[in-house]
Amino acid sequence: MPPQFKKPLEYNPDLAQKTLEKSFQHSEQAVQAKKRTLLAELGLDEEYDVEDEEEYEDDFMEGDEGEEGDEEPLLVTQQRKHTNGKNAVPSYGYRDLFGKEMEARRRQIIKVKGYDQYLADLLDRSQEQLQALRTETGLQYPGNVEVIPELQHELRLLHEELKGAREQQPGATSLHGGSDVSGDVAALQRQLSARDAKLHEAEAEAARLRAKLAAAGGEAEVDEEVQELERQLFEAKSALAAKDKEIATLRRSGGASSDLQRERDEAVQARELLQQQVSSLRSEMAHAEANLRGQQAAMAAASAGEQAAELQKQLWALTEQHSKRVQELEAELKAKQAQINQLNSTKSDALAAVTEMKGRMAAVKNDAAAGFKHQLQAVQTKLDELHALREGVLEELVKFQEEMFSDKTLTQMTRLVRDKEIARVRSAQTDLRTKLSDMDAALRDARDETDNVRKEAAQAAKIRELEAAGQIAHFQEKWRAEFEKRRKLHNMVLELKGNIRVLCRIRPLVGKEHGGQGADSPVQVVSEEALRVASVDNKAEKDFEFDRVLAPSDGQSKVYDEVAALVTSVLDGYNVAIMAYGQTGSGKTFTMEGPEDDPGVNLRALGDLFRLAADRSGSMSYAFTASVLEIYNEQIYDLLMSGKQDGDKLDVKQGPDGMYVPGLKQEEVATMDEVSALIDRGKSNRSTFATNMNEHSSRSHLVLSVHITCTSKINGSQLRGKLHLIDLAGSERLSRTGAQGDRLKEAQAINKSLSALGDVIQALQQRNAHIPYRNSKLTRLLEDSLGGNSKCVMIVNVSPAIENVGETKCSLEFASRARKVELGRARANVVGAEGSNGSGPSPSPSRPMSGARTPAGEGGGISRVGSRDSMATPGSRRPTPSGLSR
Numbered sequence: 001m002p003p004q005f006k007k008p009l010e011y012n013p014d015l016a017q018k019t020l021e022k023s024f025q026h027s028e029q030a031v032q033a034k035k036r037t038l039l040a041e042l043g044l045d046e047e048y049d050v051e052d053e054e055e056y057e058d059d060f061m062e063g064d065e066g067e068e069g070d071e072e073p074l075l076v077t078q079q080r081k082h083t084n085g086k087n088a089v090p091s092y093g094y095r096d097l098f099g100k101e102m103e104a105r106r107r108q109i110i111k112v113k114g115y116d117q118y119l120a121d122l123l124d125r126s127q128e129q130l131q132a133l134r135t136e137t138g139l140q141y142p143g144n145v146e147v148i149p150e151l152q153h154e155l156r157l158l159h160e161e162l163k164g165a166r167e168q169q170p171g172a173t174s175l176h177g178g179s180d181v182s183g184d185v186a187a188l189q190r191q192l193s194a195r196d197a198k199l200h201e202a203e204a205e206a207a208r209l210r211a212k213l214a215a216a217g218g219e220a221e222v223d224e225e226v227q228e229l230e231r232q233l234f235e236a237k238s239a240l241a242a243k244d245k246e247i248a249t250l251r252r253s254g255g256a257s258s259d260l261q262r263e264r265d266e267a268v269q270a271r272e273l274l275q276q277q278v279s280s281l282r283s284e285m286a287h288a289e290a291n292l293r294g295q296q297a298a299m300a301a302a303s304a305g306e307q308a309a310e311l312q313k314q315l316w317a318l319t320e321q322h323s324k325r326v327q328e329l330e331a332e333l334k335a336k337q338a339q340i341n342q343l344n345s346t347k348s349d350a351l352a353a354v355t356e357m358k359g360r361m362a363a364v365k366n367d368a369a370a371g372f373k374h375q376l377q378a379v380q381t382k383l384d385e386l387h388a389l390r391e392g393v394l395e396e397l398v399k400f401q402e403e404m405f406s407d408k409t410l411t412q413m414t415r416l417v418r419d420k421e422i423a424r425v426r427s428a429q430t431d432l433r434t435k436l437s438d439m440d441a442a443l444r445d446a447r448d449e450t451d452n453v454r455k456e457a458a459q460a461a462k463i464r465e466l467e468a469a470g471q472i473a474h475f476q477e478k479w480r481a482e483f484e485k486r487r488k489l490h491n492m493v494l495e496l497k498g499n500i501r502v503l504c505r506i507r508p509l510v511g512k513e514h515g516g517q518g519a520d521s522p523v524q525v526v527s528e529e530a531l532r533v534a535s536v537d538n539k540a541e542k543d544f545e546f547d548r549v550l551a552p553s554d555g556q557s558k559v560y561d562e563v564a565a566l567v568t569s570v571l572d573g574y575n576v577a578i579m580a581y582g583q584t585g586s587g588k589t590f591t592m593e594g595p596e597d598d599p600g601v602n603l604r605a606l607g608d609l610f611r612l613a614a615d616r617s618g619s620m621s622y623a624f625t626a627s628v629l630e631i632y633n634e635q636i637y638d639l640l641m642s643g644k645q646d647g648d649k650l651d652v653k654q655g656p657d658g659m660y661v662p663g664l665k666q667e668e669v670a671t672m673d674e675v676s677a678l679i680d681r682g683k684s685n686r687s688t689f690a691t692n693m694n695e696h697s698s699r700s701h702l703v704l705s706v707h708i709t710c711t712s713k714i715n716g717s718q719l720r721g722k723l724h725l726i727d728l729a730g731s732e733r734l735s736r737t738g739a740q741g742d743r744l745k746e747a748q749a750i751n752k753s754l755s756a757l758g759d760v761i762q763a764l765q766q767r768n769a770h771i772p773y774r775n776s777k778l779t780r781l782l783e784d785s786l787g788g789n790s791k792c793v794m795i796v797n798v799s800p801a802i803e804n805v806g807e808t809k810c811s812l813e814f815a816s817r818a819r820k821v822e823l824g825r826a827r828a829n830v831v832g833a834e835g836s837n838g839s840g841p842s843p844s845p846s847r848p849m850s851g852a853r854t855p856a857g858e859g860g861g862i863s864r865v866g867s868r869d870s871m872a873t874p875g876s877r878r879p880t881p882s883g884l885s886r
């Protein structure tokens, strides 16, 4: 008897079916939602994918059922490769589990393999899938996976028990009383219903979680929910197993019914479905994760794409920059190429020009060399001529000296004969002077020409410097030797003259003097060397001869030209004195100083010395010092010292280098500016001493002295030259001035010094044994400049005015006497032992030679008469001025 159930089982298969379908729908919806979310996140076309999916599903549904026993995989329909850095892992699509075809297949398999086997396989695969899922997701859940085999084992036991019960007691339901079994079954069915409800809740919860997962995409949360679901599933399985056990127990006790079995099967089936749902959920999760990964990968790819795009953009920008730069460089290259081409063309032009220039230069060089040679030959010829002339002159001189000596012998016999001879000699001297002046002119010309040649030679030397340095040096050396010869010759000419050179300068009429009397001036120039003073006040006209007569129209440069040769001989170690003599207002200061725009002898002389020193700087070095003094009332005043001075303190002394004033300020000068400043200073100091400058200046002697030391750069020998430039006090006679008191004193002083100068000149002229240099400060100072080894020029200045004719005559008489003085041959002051001036070392250059005459063999034979003043007694000087006195 089949077991009787007191209460019908509460289990409703329709309800269960609906519940499962609903659950499936939820799952489906959740999956679709998830899919859409993922598609939206991935930015894919939803429609397309959905259709694709549906197409796929349709295809699947319409496909063959397949042959029985086909080993088609139950769950795996697609193998997708996930690049998680490990081996490829299979993933599972939900549609593989929920298609109708699948259901049919499942039933077929159950039929073939048996339900239990199917269930066991399913569980195995679920476990594998779960394991795979966990492996894939890296999740580790304790318990769940290990429980499933247990569950399977228990399920198998239940099946076996159920089977055994069926075989052994087909009607066992009635063995232990229908009411108990029915009650148990009813209880079991209630429990099953409860379990189903629980499962349903779990499914609902799973759906909710899926939806949540779909909405949030939170993986961790889903995992938790899955865990929870698995836990519930496990509990449900455990409960089911317990219930199965109880059913088996009941069956064993004889009370099992086919309905119960059926219901149980359905319940098992429902459980299986639930398991499938779980699997499906896992699959979904796997799918979602895969999609998520895909999305992440896509996002990563997208971000990589962005970066790539950015990089591409940068690359483009760089490429653009580079191409722009390349274009610029190409343009630059083109410009440079054009420049190079232009330069090349310029270069070839330049080369052509250089070649042409070289040709021209060679021609010019040849011309210059030829010209140079020609000029040198001309100079050589000229020098030869001069040599010849010199020889002639020397011969004449020798003759003349012989005559002189014989004259001297004759002088001892009779004075008359001597005078005659002297007259003859004088005439010979005049001839000689003429010749010498010709020679002078010739020398000047030669010098000019030499200067020109020198300039041209310097130019030619520059041109030929590179190719003929040796030759140029040779020519220079030759030129230097010639120049040296010429210089010696020139000095010799001056030395041969031997006299105090006297120049006469007639100033033009000035101021009131014009008054129409200019043309009637008693002073007339007769020739270059003579002038005539007309008869005035019944006095006969008189002619005067001088070395040079300078007319009123002759300018400052002409005056300087006459003294230039003497000035430059200072650089060769000679003592030179240039003095301006004449009455007050005759033009002495004009001649020596001159106005600023037309300087006189002083500045021109110094300019010439500086210039010549610079020219000779190759072989000689020069040191210049200058002093400015004034002799007033026989007192010496240093005009370079400012303030009041005691004139008694400065005196003239004899030193190793000649006459000098101890304590007188000597200042170094090297330029014209310095000289000008020095002269200005002297003048300014002079004006402070004087109350009336004009009167003072005409009553004092102003002496500008320049000392020059010349050192040879070749052998170190030294020459010392001295140049005195003297503006003498006015020479008018005392009687004319009518001075009294201080003026008389002044006039007497002036008279004294000028008288002393006259006495010295007369003594020199008469060749007296005693020369009274010590009689005045002026003559004492000029002792070594009026002596035998010096050169002296006196410029006698005269007024052309008729009212001054008396004084003019006096001045001219004085100068004429001075002109007759023969100083003898001048000699350079050589300091070194080597003697470089050709005259040989001088034993005592500053001292005049004592004795009547110089032996013929010494210094060319021109002698002078006189002796050192120190040798004479102070009283020996005649107190009464000679004819030179005024």
Ligand SMILES: Nc1ncnc2c1ncn2[C@@H]1O[C@H](COP(=O)(O)OP(=O)(O)OP(=O)(O)O)[C@@H](O)[C@H]1O
Pocket (backbone or CB within 6 Å): 506, 507, 508, 510, 552, 582, 583, 584, 585, 586, 587, 588, 589, 590, 591, 694, 697, 698, 699, 729, 730, 797
């Ligand atoms: N050669 C000349 N040409 C033009 N003017 C001259 C010349 N010589 C002199 N004079 C003028 O004559 C005047 C007198 O000349 P300067 O002062 O030189 O005479 P001085 O002899 O020096 O007189 P002092 O003895 O009083 O000094 C000045 O006005 C000067 O400018």
